[in-house]
Amino acid sequence: xxxxxxxxxxxxxxxxxxxxxxxxxxxxxxxxxxxxxxxxxxxxxxxxxxxxxxxxxxxxxxxxxxxxxxxxxxxxxxxxxxxxxxxxxxxxxxxxxxxxxxxxxxxxxxxxxxxxxxxxxxxxxxxxxxxxxxxxxxxxxxxxxxxxxxxxxxxxxxxxxxxxxxxxxxxxxxxxxxxxxxxxxxxxxxxxxxxxxxxxxxxxxxxxxxxxxxxxxxxxxxxx
Numbered sequence: 338x339x340x341x342x343x344x345x346x347x348x349x350x351x352x353x354x355x356x357x358x359x360x361x362x363x364x365x366x367x368x369x370x371x372x373x374x375x376x377x378x379x380x381x382x383x384x385x386x387x388x389x390x391x392x393x394x395x396x397x398x399x400x401x402x403x404x405x406x407x408x409x410x411x412x413x414x415x416x417x418x419x420x421x422x423x424x425x426x427x428x429x430x431x432x433x434x435x436x437x438x439x440x441x442x443x444x445x446x447x448x449x450x451x452x453x454x455x456x457x458x459x460x461x462x463x464x465x466x467x468x469x470x471x472x473x474x475x476x477x478x479x480x481x482x483x484x485x486x487x488x489x490x491x492x493x494x495x496x497x498x499x500x501x502x503x504x505x506x507x508x509x510x511x512x513x514x515x516x517x518x519x520x521x522x523x524x525x526x527x528x529x530x531x532x533x534x535x536x537x538x539x540x541x542x543x544x545x546x547x548x549x550x551x552x553x554x555x556x557x558x559x560x561x
Contacts, residue, residue, distance in 0.1 A: 339486040342434075342441055342462035343470055345384070345405055349391040353383040360423050370418045377419060380409040384434070387476065399498050400477040402429045410437045417456045420444060430480055430498075437461070445487055447502040454502070455509070457487040490549040504548055511545045 357378050361371040385405035389396045396402065404427055408415055415435050424431055424446060433444045440461030446454055473479035481492045484501070490508060492501060518538040525531050 340460040340462045340466075341486045342443065342459070342464070342467050343483070344467040346387075346392050346470065349385045349387050349405075351383050351386045355381045355383055357381050360426055366422055370422055373416050373419050374422075377411055377415045378408060379411045381423070382407045382409075387479070389476065394473060394476045394479060396476045400430055400480045403476060403480055403483070404429050404431045405434065406431055407434045407436060410435055413437050413439060417444075420456055421446070424448070432483060436464075443487060445484060447484070447498055447505070455505075457484075457489070459487050508545065508548050511541055511548070515541050515545065 357374050357380075360366070360381075361374050383404065384407045387394075387403035387405065388401075406423065408419075414437065420433055423433075430448055431445070435442050435444060440463055442459050442461045444456050444458040446456050471479065471482035473482055477497070480498075481496070481501070485492050488501075488505065490505070493504070496504070515538065518534055518541065522531060522534045522538060525534060
């Protein structure tokens with residue numbers, strides 16, 4: 338996670354304010370999430386539409402467009418449940434900018450099959466610290482480059498969105514397993530059991546290193 342913030346192309350400017358009630362006026366949104374919209378969100382602006390027609394990069398079925406939404410927060414943060422509710426209403430990939438008095442951070446979930454999961458974020462930056470977009474040959478390539486500063490591990494060569502999401506899910510699981518093994522190892526009194534735990538720990542640490550190494554040749558993810 339870094340503190341990057343991008344200067345979006347003027348040609349992609351959309352600049353449409355969306356009433357926040359549009360996202361929670363239906364009964365399917367829990368009352369607790371509606372309350373967060375009211376308490377945490379001041380304004381939502383559909384700020385930019387990165388598309389073949391606006392920035393002249395070829396699209397794909399996974400990334401037909403990239404939408405940039407700016408959320409002006411009332412306080413110091415906006416909960417992920419608010420972002421998820423907005424994301425479910427927009428089919429294309431969305432990059433959020435969450436603007437607070439402390440600065441602006443980007444946040445994103447990797448949508449696969451129309452839905453996302455965990456949200457990843459940059460650190461806060463100032464509006465005048467924006468940098469140009471990464472050089473890219475297509476919208477999917479651009480999206481992967483935009484994701485990278487927000488992800489806990491680098492994007493690997495040749496990965497599609499499903500590949501990235503699958504790998505990050507396994508990384509998250511391995512991190513939990515490694516933490517549990519380390520706790521068990523510290524408290525296990527039996528030597529033979531310690532040896533077994535250490536062997537398993539080293540195996541899982543090796544798998545984690547392989548999945549988080551940007552130079553890894555293969556991006557195939559196994560779940561066992």
